[in-house]
Amino acid sequence: MSKKHPIIAVTGSSGAGAEPVMTAFTHLFWRQKVKPVVVQGDGFHRYNREEMKAAVALAASRGHALTHYGPEGNLLEKLEATFREYGESGSGEHRQYLHCTADASQYHQDPGTFTPWESFPKETDLLFYQGLHGGFVSPELDIARHVDLLIGVTPIVNLEWIQKINRDACERGYSREAIMHSILERMPDYVNHITPQFSRTHINFQRVPVVDTSNPFIARDVPNLDESFMVIRFRSPKGVDFPYLQRMIKDSFMSRPNAIVLPAGKAMLAMEIIFLPMLDELMKKRHG
Template sequence: MSRQHPIIAVTGSSGAGLSTIRHALKFIFKRLNIRPAIVHGDGFQRYTERQFAGLLEEARGSGRKISRFGPDFNHFTELESFFRTYGECGSGVYRQYAHTAEHGMKLGVQPGEFTPWSALQPGSDLLFYEGQHGGLVANTWTRRKVDSRHFPPEVDRRVGRQGIDVAQHVDLLIGVTPAINLEWIQKIHRDCKKGTCSPAESVETILRRMDDYIHYIVPQFGLTDINIQRIPLVDTSDPFIARDVPLPDESLCVIHFRARERHDFPDLLKRIPDAYMSRPTTMVVPSRSLRLALGVICGPILTRFMQSKASGPD
């Protein structure tokens, strides 16, 4: 953590609703006149879209399950190094991933590919990271999935302890984790809307990445400073036949705070309409009020960051 170069990370699975939180925080940055360096976690993936497609086809042929969540498909060491370096000097080495043809034209690369690794431009007030591994701690044994294609499929090929701790460098870690059925509904509908795959293929992706989801995504939510879980108020018991995504008026957001002493809950409740505390560290707000709630909750935290930054070096 760094007084001069604070880091905010929003973490969660793809399809969980990270972009909603990103847009809300960007509005807060603008209101507080904060200049963020915005970095997306996709740039720290290991393979291009074409390379991953080839590895996925090979894995299906051997009956193995792979995903973009695990260590074989991400530069975890480089991500931690980037966070550490930014905290030290306000810069660091990263790259960007082109999601679309239009985005690729801006970056000068083909869609589904990466820009070269380069230094982040200095001069930002803080780093804002949005991705799947902003709170990653991987100190357990991991299984090599891609490289084990040279060994019999039944071999559990252990590669040692990762020793990765991205979370230690983050000053404000926000987790986004809808109720699991809602998360699946959002992913299926998002994929179909983008035209990237059929509903059946989206479901196959959910099943294929489940092991890595449990081991590399879920543990991060035990480390978050603020965790946001959207709970639907309509029937989502069978997410694979849902015709639409529940609207904000059809859901609530459960917001959990790790450190009670950092927040003035009576004041927050006065400023967020219809909010209430379900537990001493858990607030419930209507989903339609989430953007307002984030401004009320995160605004004072960001202001303290900027005041600490202005007071001088650590």
């Protein structure tokens, strides 16, 4: 952690639906005149698409699975070094993974490749990370310790799968069979490396649908926000003004001393209300 160069990390698995959190922070950064450097976790994958296919096949021939959820599929040492360097000096470097043709065409590259590594812009106020491993900890690495505000996005697992299937089929052109195979292949790494991070987060956002999602592999539509509740869990309720949140967010209620539940359609409003004082506190420490 660093008062001078703070880090905010949003962590969640593929298909978790972190976009509302990113949008809420984009609004706050603009309103509060905060200049972030945005780092995408996909840029720290170890292999491009073709290399990953070869590495997965080799791992399978040796009797184990290689996935983007586990450390073997990522440059987690470089990610931790990047967080450390930014906290110490406000510098570092990142790259982008180009998922689809639309992204790749902007760089005149093929989908499934990386842009070149490039240095962070000078004089940024904070680092904003979104990816799979913002709260990762192992015997060799501790990425979470560098993060000032760690946020988890973790819908119930059937909804997460529905969102992933819908996104990967519609936006990335994968078949449902390939997506289901990917989900099954990733399960051990999901259990061992993704879910433990949500016990380290400062805040978790968990969307819970109130429609039938019992078979996510045949669902035709992603449950919308009006068909869901959002459970927001704070690791420490100290300093959180829950009565104020309940007054500001219609139909919200407390389910536990550290958790508030609200209609998911109000989630964006709730995020901006919750994150604003936290962002202001980080900036106050930075300039103090």
